[in-house]
Amino acid sequence: MEKAHNEILSALLTDIKPKIGEDAFKDWFGGADIQYNNGYVLVFPNKFVSEWVGNHYLGYINESAEKIGISIKIGIINQQIEVQKEKSNQKFSEDYTFENFVVGKSNEMAYEAAKRIASNTQIVFNPLFIYGNVGLGKTHLMNAIAHYRAKQFPEQKIAYLSAEKFMTSFIKAIQQKSVMGFKDEFRSVDMLLIDDFQFLGSKEATQEEFFHTFNILLEQKKQLIISADQPPSSLPGVEARLSSRLGWGLVVDIHPPTFELRVSILKAKAEKLGVEIEEEIIHYIAEISRNSIRELEGALIRVVKQSEWMNIPLTLTLAETVLQNFQNSKPKNAEEILKKMCKLMEMELETLQGSSRQRPIVRARQKAVYLLRSLTGISYTQIAKMIGNKDHTSIMYAETQAKKLKKEDPIFQSEIEKLEKELK
Numbered sequence: 001m002e003k004a005h006n007e008i009l010s011a012l013l014t015d016i017k018p019k020i021g022e023d024a025f026k027d028w029f030g031g032a033d034i035q036y037n038n039g040y041v042l043v044f045p046n047k048f049v050s051e052w053v054g055n056h057y058l059g060y061i062n063e064s065a066e067k068i069g070i071s072i073k074i075g076i077i078n079q080q081i082e083v084q085k086e087k088s089n090q091k092f093s094e095d096y097t098f099e100n101f102v103v104g105k106s107n108e109m110a111y112e113a114a115k116r117i118a119s120n121t122q123i124v125f126n127p128l129f130i131y132g133n134v135g136l137g138k139t140h141l142m143n144a145i146a147h148y149r150a151k152q153f154p155e156q157k158i159a160y161l162s163a164e165k166f167m168t169s170f171i172k173a174i175q176q177k178s179v180m181g182f183k184d185e186f187r188s189v190d191m192l193l194i195d196d197f198q199f200l201g202s203k204e205a206t207q208e209e210f211f212h213t214f215n216i217l218l219e220q221k222k223q224l225i226i227s228a229d230q231p232p233s234s235l236p237g238v239e240a241r242l243s244s245r246l247g248w249g250l251v252v253d254i255h256p257p258t259f260e261l262r263v264s265i266l267k268a269k270a271e272k273l274g275v276e277i278e279e280e281i282i283h284y285i286a287e288i289s290r291n292s293i294r295e296l297e298g299a300l301i302r303v304v305k306q307s308e309w310m311n312i313p314l315t316l317t318l319a320e321t322v323l324q325n326f327q328n329s330k331p332k333n334a335e336e337i338l339k340k341m342c343k344l345m346e347m348e349l350e351t352l353q354g355s356s357r358q359r360p361i362v363r364a365r366q367k368a369v370y371l372l373r374s375l376t377g378i379s380y381t382q383i384a385k386m387i388g389n390k391d392h393t394s395i396m397y398a399e400t401q402a403k404k405l406k407k408e409d410p411i412f413q414s415e416i417e418k419l420e421k422e423l424k
């Protein structure tokens, strides 16, 4: 028995530790122990610690407990075990908050709408419908709304769940003949957030149930927030009367992030990880994925972890090595394109790679950079290497110049378009 307890304790703590960080872990879980009293209880040395942990880390504890297949309560060592008050409200992630959401052009509409709804208990628009491709921050924003609302208005009942969870709960309710309970649960909330709505495509019975819940909540002036990967009108398999209703309130989309936003987000994530990373490396990682912040985050974590595990400094070379799989075979292709481009422009590759500031050469470099970017999508750093080991910021500048000239100078524009055609 004793051993089993220890094993459970150590499994729990091992899982919690990386989530909250070394320091916080030492402070709050240093004196933790486990007891058994009609169920497992994670106990702490005194009331203060126990309450603090309950208020801040309960979500993580439950998550870890679920992983090892037990349920757990929180209490105080050697005291009659105090059972944690059952909070009627869900706990929302402390990671996906408004504070941690970096705002840029591509997501500011969605962010503003989310913020407004979170801080306003009077209905401004209903429902709020947020759509965008995977990995662009929809779940983050949804959670941020719920988190903020729950903090500011603790008396409100908020339900946040994925459409898939909505469906499985519904099916379970049917099987257990507890559909009334299910209906009550969702029809009595002040705010309902359904994530990844596209999942309900072609799930007729669940859509029907959702439609009723939706109408009742709307009538009662309760806030609904929906996310999906498509706008309401394009959701496949969603009934017309429902999809039209989903668009009644405010529909906002999240676009792929610009380079600048990707850089800002990576910097924010690096800071959260507690690592300092050179600008050049951040820029390199920012090019790994243009369409998914989740992928960017994954790339950053890989590089950071690799440097930690191997105990070596985080350099550009390390980042390139770790992330080379992400880059596919693009660079090879890019070399060919560059060579062909030089031929077409009647310019030696060596000249392009040199340091001459003569106008025709500068122009050729600008075209080369622009086309390499638009045709292959390789990173500034990689282009910098290909054209004479230049600084990656000068490559970024060359691209900006090319974009500007393309707008302002018809000759430049026609030359670049001609090249583009021949290269494709």
Ligand code: ADP
Binding pocket: 096, 100, 101, 102, 103, 107, 132, 133, 134, 135, 136, 137, 138, 139, 140, 141, 265, 293, 294, 297
């Ligand atoms: P989606 O639900 O649209 O697929 P997520 O909300 O799960 O995307 O976001 C994927 C990851 O990217 C999450 O870790 C999230 O924190 C992060 N992320 C997305 N957008 C931002 C942003 N604007 N600022 C900071 N992190 C972001």
Ligand code: MG
Binding pocket: 135, 138, 139, 140, 195, 196
């Ligand atoms: Mg999501």
